[in-house]
Amino acid sequence: MKLGRVIGSMVASIKPEGMRGLKLLIVRPLTAELAVEGDPFIATDASAQAGDGDLVTYEASREAALLHEPWFVPIDHAIVGIVDQHAYDDGGRGRER
Amino acid sequence: MILGRVCGTVVSTVQHPFYRGRKQLIVRACTPDGAFDGDRYVVAVDLVGAGVGETVIVEDEGNSARQLLDAKDGPVRSVVVGIVDEVTDSSPSAGAEKP
Helix, strand or coil, rough: CCCEEEEEEEECCCCHHHHHHCEEEEEEEEEECCECCCCCCCEEEEECCCCCCCCEEEEEEHHHHHCCCCCCCCCCEEEEEEEEEEEEEECCCCCCC | EEEEEEEEEEEEEEEEEHCCCEEEEEEEEEECCEEEEEEEEEEEECCCCCCCCCCCEEECHHHHHHCCCCCCCCCCCCEEECCCCCCCCCCCCCCCCCC
């Protein structure tokens, strides 16, 4: 899993049969320290309750497809959960680089 | 498998049922000398009771993770599988000054 921030949502009326009923969200990937890292992508929501601004965990590739019921839907990123608490302590080593 | 250091935890109430009751750790990838390997990290399920600051081994592959958690269709990829006591790197470049 990785950390990400939901920055928007989208609706598509024409999509593959396996994606019917799945909520689509735009997610920006984050580093372990919650800094922005890379380009946003579209993910389905396996937690069912994520929304704009939420800090979330997500899975990619095969594991994303396994998150939904029925399983193995044709997707490549899916949100696993909404993060309530993110504790981070690298002993100050993260800034040494 | 990757070598990493536990840098934090993630707690979620609303999440996929598979992850209920499974501790999730933020693990940053490390080089053998203990330095962080760029920004590489994973949020991994803990199997060994590792804590913040410990050096660990993370299995970062789906099929092995499912085997480890005994979940044939589990939506999981990263699992902390060991706590590292000591790393010995005898490659010629070990200990050399980084450019």
